[in-house]
Amino acid sequence: MQIKNENIHLIEGYTRLRLKLQQQKDDAFEILAITAGTGNGWEFSKTCLQASLPLWDGVECYVDHARAARSVRDLAGVCHSPQWDEINNGIRLLLYPGGPSADLLLQVGEEMLQEKRPLPGIGFSADVLFRPHGRVVEQILKVLSVDLVMEPARGGRFVRVIKTKQKEGAGMETETSEKANTKEVEMETMLQQESPDQVNLLNATQTVCGLLLENTLSAARLPAVMKDRVRRQFAGRTFQPAELQQAVEDARSLISELTGKQVVQGPGDVQAMFSSEDQLQAAVDDLFGAPREAHLQRVRPARLSGIRELYLMLTGDDDLHGGYYPQRARLATTADFTGLVKNALNKVIINHWQELGRAGYDWWERIATVEHFSTLNQITGTLVGTVGSLPVVNEGAAYTELVVGDSPETASFTKYGGYIPLTLELIDRDETQKLRAYPRELATAGLRKISSLVAAIFTANSGVGPTMADTGALFNTTAVTTAGGHANLRTTALSATEWDAVSTAVYNQPLLIKNADTYYGTGPSMAINPRYLLVPRALQLTAMKILYPTLENSAHIYSENMQRGQPGDVITVPEWTDTTNWAAACDPRVAPAIFIGERFGLLPEVFIAGGEYAPAVFTNDEHRLKVRHFLAVWVNDFRPLHKSNVAG
Numbered sequence: 001m002q003i004k005n006e007n008i009h010l011i012e013g014y015t016r017l018r019l020k021l022q023q024q025k026d027d028a029f030e031i032l033a034i035t036a037g038t039g040n041g042w043e044f045s046k047t048c049l050q051a052s053l054p055l056w057d058g059v060e061c062y063v064d065h066a067r068a069a070r071s072v073r074d075l076a077g078v079c080h081s082p083q084w085d086e087i088n089n090g091i092r093l094l095l096y097p098g099g100p101s102a103d104l105l106l107q108v109g110e111e112m113l114q115e116k117r118p119l120p121g122i123g124f125s126a127d128v129l130f131r132p133h134g135r136v137v138e139q140i141l142k143v144l145s146v147d148l149v150m151e152p153a154r155g156g157r158f159v160r161v162i163k164t165k166q167k168e169g170a171g172m173e174t175e176t177s178e179k180a181n182t183k184e185v186e187m188e189t190m191l192q193q194e195s196p197d198q199v200n201l202l203n204a205t206q207t208v209c210g211l212l213l214e215n216t217l218s219a220a221r222l223p224a225v226m227k228d229r230v231r232r233q234f235a236g237r238t239f240q241p242a243e244l245q246q247a248v249e250d251a252r253s254l255i256s257e258l259t260g261k262q263v264v265q266g267p268g269d270v271q272a273m274f275s276s277e278d279q280l281q282a283a284v285d286d287l288f289g290a291p292r293e294a295h296l297q298r299v300r301p302a303r304l305s306g307i308r309e310l311y312l313m314l315t316g317d318d319d320l321h322g323g324y325y326p327q328r329a330r331l332a333t334t335a336d337f338t339g340l341v342k343n344a345l346n347k348v349i350i351n352h353w354q355e356l357g358r359a360g361y362d363w364w365e366r367i368a369t370v371e372h373f374s375t376l377n378q379i380t381g382t383l384v385g386t387v388g389s390l391p392v393v394n395e396g397a398a399y400t401e402l403v404v405g406d407s408p409e410t411a412s413f414t415k416y417g418g419y420i421p422l423t424l425e426l427i428d429r430d431e432t433q434k435l436r437a438y439p440r441e442l443a444t445a446g447l448r449k450i451s452s453l454v455a456a457i458f459t460a461n462s463g464v465g466p467t468m469a470d471t472g473a474l475f476n477t478t479a480v481t482t483a484g485g486h487a488n489l490r491t492t493a494l495s496a497t498e499w500d501a502v503s504t505a506v507y508n509q510p511l512l513i514k515n516a517d518t519y520y521g522t523g524p525s526m527a528i529n530p531r532y533l534l535v536p537r538a539l540q541l542t543a544m545k546i547l548y549p550t551l552e553n554s555a556h557i558y559s560e561n562m563q564r565g566q567p568g569d570v571i572t573v574p575e576w577t578d579t580t581n582w583a584a585a586c587d588p589r590v591a592p593a594i595f596i597g598e599r600f601g602l603l604p605e606v607f608i609a610g611g612e613y614a615p616a617v618f619t620n621d622e623h624r625l626k627v628r629h630f631l632a633v634w635v636n637d638f639r640p641l642h643k644s645n646v647a648g
Contacts, residue, residue, distance in 0.1 A: 028096050028162035029109050032155060033079070033146045034126045035090030039154030043136045049084075049091055052128075052140035056082035056091060062147045063101045065127060070145075070232065075099030079146055090155055093146065094162070105148060112158045124156030125149045129254075134298075142254055209238050216244055226251045284310065284340045288436050290347035308430040311337055320424045320621075338608040338623060341422075341435075345606050345625070348439035353447055353603055361447050363571045364454040367532055367585040368594040370602060373632075379411045379597050381636040403514050409469050411634035413599060416449055421616075422608070422623040439606065442627045446604035448574075453633040454594060455575035458534070458583050463645045464489065466635065470515055474635055475643040480510055480521035486638045493646045494539055494582050496546045502584050502642050506530045509639040526639055528591050530584035534571045538579035543570040580647075586640035593640040597632035604629040 033056060036046040061077040062070065077097040085092040097105045108122055127144040130137045146156070213234050217227045230247050283301035285292050287310065292299070304310050312318060314337045356362070373379065393399055420438050457474070460466055465474030472484025479485045488505065492498045511523035535543045547570055585593065596602070607626045609616060616624045635641070 028094055029105075030159040030162065031079075031093050031095050031124055031146075032085065032088055032157050032159055033082075033091045033093050033124055035088055035155030037089075037154060041135060042130075042132065044154060045136070046089060048137050048140060052143070053082045053084065053091065055140060055143045056093060056146070059143045060145050061095055061105065061124075062145050063104055064149055065125065065147050066145075070228075072232075073100045076101035076105040076148060088155070092159065095146075108148065109158050109161060113161055121151045122148065123152035123158070125152040125154070126156065209234070212241060213244060216248060220248050220251075222248070222251055226254070281340060281343065284344045285347060287432065288341075288344040288348055288439070290344040291351050293347075306430040306432040307435055308427055310340075311427050314340070320428055342606055342608045345439040345442075348436070349443040349446070349603060349606065352440045352443035356444060356447050361444075361451060361574070363573060364451055364594075364596075366569070366571060367534070367588060368454055368596050368633075369588045369592045370596045370598065373413075373597050373599055376413045376599055376630065379413075379632055379634065381409045381411065381595055381634060403519065409634055409636050411595075411597065411632045413597065413630050413632045415628065415630055417604070417626065417628040419624045419626040421620065422625050424621045438625060442604055442606065446627070446629055449629065450596065450602075450631065450633075451573075452575050453631065454596070455573050457594060457633070457635060458573075458581075458641075458643060459576065459578075463578075463581060463643065465643070468635070468638060472638075474638055474641070475645075483515075483517070483520060485520065488638055488642045490642070490644045491646055492644060493580060494535070494542055494546070494644070498644070499533065499546050499584075502644065503529050506584060506586065506640070506642050511639070512637075526591065528586050528640070530640070530642065531587040532569050532571050532585045534573055534576075534583040534585060536576040536579055536581070537572055537574075539582055540570065540572045543582070582644050582646075584642040588640075591637070591640035593635055593637045595634055595636055597634075599630040600628075 034044065034049065036044055036049055038044070057080060059079045060075060061079060062074040063076050064074065066074075076099055077095050079093040079095050081094045083092045084090075095105075097103075112119060112122060124146050126146050128140050129142045129144065131139045131141060213231065217230060220227070220230075222230070230244075230251055233247060234244055278296055279299055279301040282292055282296045282299040283304050284290075285296070286301070287304045287307070357365070390402075391400060420442075422435065426434065457465055461473060464476060467473055468484070468486075470484045472478060472486055474486070475489040476484070476486050477489050478487065480487050488509070490498075490502065490505075492501070507525065507527060507529055509526045510521045511526055513519045513523045533543050533547060588594070604627045607628065609624045609626065616622050
């Protein structure tokens with residue numbers, strides 16, 4: 001044996017001595033550890049228990065369940081030889097007493113098997129880790145212990161005692177009511193004889209093993225509870241490094257299994273997994289039809305009958321004064337009525353917003369870029385020019401400055417909003433269904449507001465759009481070589497030929513170099529085709545037949561030859577009422593043009609004002625459901641957009 005650089009190396013070659021394990025008179029029991037059925041609210045099936053049989057071999061038995069780290073003083077025995085008991089529909093084990101509490105186990109076992117009446121409610125309760133599915137145990141992952149307790153949760157009990165007597169010679173003879181065969185119980189040590197040198201060697205070996213154990217656990221990065229478990233397994237004895245490493249790997253595998261999916265410990269010591277606030281929020285979410293947050297999916301709250309029950313339960317305001325009366329409140333909680341309702345309504349808004357988006361109200365998301373801002377200051381959207389092409393630098397000549405300008409566009413935030421009254425009469429009449437409709441209306445209003453703002457970019461100022469920083473209207477026919485010229489407005493009706501002409505015009509738009517004389521329109525071609533064809537509902541089928549040639553039903557499909565392989569998509573703009581005008585837009589991921597600025601989120605915010613002395617409660621008997629929405633919409637670049645204003 002040697003210790004070098006704090007690395008521990010064990011030398012092989014110890015001889016082994018076989019010693020007889022001196023056991024007490026009544027040294028084994030047959031017990032039922034657990035039976036199929038419901039324990040502590042969890043359903044254990046026969047299939048689940050049978051699949052776990054190998055996990056029960058070698059499990060320790062303690063007196064009482066652990067409330068903290070296990071103590072050696074509570075150790076009462078070890079379980080072996082798990083078998084399925086078809087008659088009792090459970091797992092049967094052999095339990096060998098051992099440890100400081102073995103005498104207590106033997107005494108209690110003898111008394112429980114004497115069939116005296118009345119008997120105390122003492123039996124065995126398994127402490128296990130398992131994966132649930134609802135309230136059903138799907139898989140037992142590990143058996144921590146089988147403990148002697150009062151009022152066991154799931155059918156654990158003594159079945160019979162297996163008595164032993166010492167036999168002359170080397171063996172141990174066991175006697176049972178079934179006259180079992182004799183059996184030797186032996187243990188092996190690393191000690192050959194009890195000479196002082198051998199004792200010193202054993203002590204040194206145990207010291208080295210102790211150092212190896214602590215060094216390994218220190219580097220293992222296991223949770224404290226798993227370190228303690230491995231430490232208890234190896235402390236005070238000799239072992240090979242490979243045995244310790246395997247135990248560490250087993251601990252890591254167990255942690256991975258537990259953290260990969262939700263795992264519950266029980267039934268021996270199942271703890272509450274959700275607070276009263278969690279239960280209440282889940283009940284309120286269900287009341288308003290709001291989707292629950294991920295961590296509340298498994299909560300099973302009592303169902304609320306309506307908004308009136310919720311209000312009276314939390315406020316105690318039986319006389320509907322609008323106040324809070326804790327002495328009459330049905331539920332003691334830190335959660336308040338307005339906060340819970342606000343949280344649920346905001347979830348409904350988010351959910352309905354997504355539903356409306358799937359229905360097509362989010363059309364603007366495909367052509368616009370959303371950006372978050374941390375203040376309500378005026379927004380300056382700067383379009384930086386391109387270099388164009390690099391000029392030649394002759395040998396020995398100086399480099400010339402590259403002309404790069406910009407075109408700043410500005411926008412300001414606008415606040416939108418209003419409120420809906422949540423009257424005490426509505427609460428007293430328990431009009432929950434009406435309240436459920438409010439957030440859906442708010443989501444619709446917020447989504448349609450953005451839709452109308454983006455749609456108005458194309459229809460403002462009689463269809464030519466807002467005025468840009470270069471003094472030109474967004475859509476005009478002026479040549480791009482002139483200040484304010486955009487050359488992105490046409491007047492021809494929608495057709496496959498005209499769509500191709502517009503696509504060509506967008507493709508050939510010159511990139512910005514600098515907004516200055518002699519530089520207008522001199523940049524290289526943008527070389528990007530428009531991706532989206534924007535139309536009113538009246539032109540939807542026409543547009544689809546152009547971009548989706550399989551919908552064309554004419555004899556000669558000219559559009560199919562023209563559009564095959566070209567990317568594109570039809571967007572129907574709900575706010576457009578003109579039946580002939582249409583537009584084109586590039587993919588904003590490639591060529592962004594329209595921007596939407598949000599300050600506190602893209603969705604409208606919901607607030608609820610209440611309380612006995614709130615002005616609205618005092619003067620109008622109403623809590624106010626307020627919605628607020630800060631938005632800014634602007635165009636940063638005209639090149640990715642094109643408009644066709646067709647005479648009616």
